[in-house]
Amino acid sequence: MTDLALIIGAVVLAALGGEAFLKSILGAAVHLRVSKMVVATTLAAFATSAPELTVSSVAALAGQPEIGLGDALGSNVVNIALIFGLALLFGAVKTTRTDFGRDFYMALAVPVLSFFLALDGRIARSEALLLLTIFLAWLAWSVHSALRQRDAAVAIEAGELSPGKSLILGVLGLGALIAAGRLFVSGASGIAAAFSVDTYVIGVLLVAIGTSLPELVTVILSRLRGHDEVGVGTLIGSNLFNGLAIVGVAGTIHPISVPLTEVALTLAAGIVALLLLLPNRAGLITRGRGYLLLTLYAGFVWATLNP
Numbered sequence: 001m002t003d004l005a006l007i008i009g010a011v012v013l014a015a016l017g018g019e020a021f022l023k024s025i026l027g028a029a030v031h032l033r034v035s036k037m038v039v040a041t042t043l044a045a046f047a048t049s050a051p052e053l054t055v056s057s058v059a060a061l062a063g064q065p066e067i068g069l070g071d072a073l074g075s076n077v078v079n080i081a082l083i084f085g086l087a088l089l090f091g092a093v094k095t096t097r098t099d100f101g102r103d104f105y106m107a108l109a110v111p112v113l114s115f116f117l118a119l120d121g122r123i124a125r126s127e128a129l130l131l132l133t134i135f136l137a138w139l140a141w142s143v144h145s146a147l148r149q150r151d152a153a154v155a156i157e158a159g160e161l162s163p164g165k166s167l168i169l170g171v172l173g174l175g176a177l178i179a180a181g182r183l184f185v186s187g188a189s190g191i192a193a194a195f196s197v198d199t200y201v202i203g204v205l206l207v208a209i210g211t212s213l214p215e216l217v218t219v220i221l222s223r224l225r226g227h228d229e230v231g232v233g234t235l236i237g238s239n240l241f242n243g244l245a246i247v248g249v250a251g252t253i254h255p256i257s258v259p260l261t262e263v264a265l266t267l268a269a270g271i272v273a274l275l276l277l278l279p280n281r282a283g284l285i286t287r288g289r290g291y292l293l294l295t296l297y298a299g300f301v302w303a304t305l306n307p
Contacts, residue, residue, distance in 0.1 A: 006187030049241040052211045056246045060253035067207075068250035069123075069258070072242040073266045074208030075215075076111070079235045079242075080273035081297035082209070083216045087223045088290025095232065095279050103236050106138060108274050110243040111267040118258040128251025135244035174214065205301060232277075239270070262307070269300040 052075050056068025087093075113134075117127045218234050250256060276293055279285050 002187075002190070006183045006190075009183050049238050049246065052242055052246050053249065056250040057253065060250040063254060065250040065254045065256040066259070069247060069256050069263070070266075071207050071211055072246040072250070073111075073114075073263065073270065074205065075212045076239045076242050076270045077266060077273060077297065077300055078208050078212040079215050079238055080277065081269065081293045081300065083212065083219050084232075084235055084273075084277065085290045085293030085297060086216075087219050088285060088287050088293065090220075090223050092287055093223075093228050093232070093279075093285040094283055095228070095285060103138075103142075103233075103240065104274070104277070107236050107239045107243070108271060110134075110240065111270050114243060114247065115264060115267050118260055118263055121258055121260060123247070123251045123256040123258060125252055125255055128248045128256070130248075131244045132248035132252065135240070135248060138240060138244070205304060239274075262304070265300070265303055269296060272296060 052068075052072050056065070056072055059065060059067035059071075114123075114131075117123055117130075215234055215238050222228060222234075247256075273293060273296055276289050276296070277285060
């Protein structure tokens with residue numbers, strides 16, 4: 001009952017924190033004079049990836065970087081297949097392939113690179129530093145592009161917030177989301193342990209969902225409030241943070257031994273999920289894609305539980 005109460009508490013806390021965090025993202029777009037998509041892909045993605053960064057760093061310092069690897073890669077599958085799959089149940093998303101830009105194609109390239117780095121059964125420090133270097137180059141380019149867009153007018157339907165209020169809402173909202181993620185992980189892990197579920201499975205499935213709770217709430221609320229670009233940008237940016245920065249940090253702290261079969265499954269599921277995001281010729285990501293994404297996630301869970 002205690003574990004179940006933790007999960008219920010996590011859901012309530014996530015709803016409250018998510019509303020505040022979304023308002024903070026919209027406010028930041030106004031004050032920085034950049035598009036909501038840019039803010040979502042960079043600032044929001046970095047913030048919502050904070051739980052994965054914490055888990056991977058602590059695990060690596062404890063000599064178990066594989067936990068961080070499983071969490072980061074598993075979170076990428078959760079982000080697109082589960083979270084965006086659920087978001088699409090609320091209706092189709094109108095967009096174009098051009099809107100996805102270089103970030104989407106980079107998000108596709110990162111798992112391919114990760115697979116080749118893992119072929120020898122480990123990610124060495126030099127390889128982890130390569131991932132970090134690519135991440136820093138992407139971040140620098142994103143900031144450069146954002147600065148070039150600062151003269152563009154940015155509208156906000158919810159009413160402009162003062163810079164101070166935006167910052168306070170962002171800190172409080174993110175804090176609530178991270179706390180909700182930890183409560184969820186504690187409750188779900190306790191339930192899983194009671195049923196003698198394998199540690200790796202707990203990491204790649206339950207911990208990944210818990211640390212992806214900020215993305216889940218941000219995306220769902222973005223859809224409900226009519227800010228689809230915030231949800232899409234947050235997920236793509238979060239995937240880049242997870243695959244490059246978080247795996248890079250964990251591998252730099254401690255070389256990672258890679259269970260290639262399990263990692264290959266996770267990377268493949270992540271790639272297929274991203275490809276399912278591409279809009280059709282009418283410029284829509286349809287509700288049907290949502291069902292396909294959720295089916296993909298269900299298949300991923302089944303394959304993970306039945307190696």
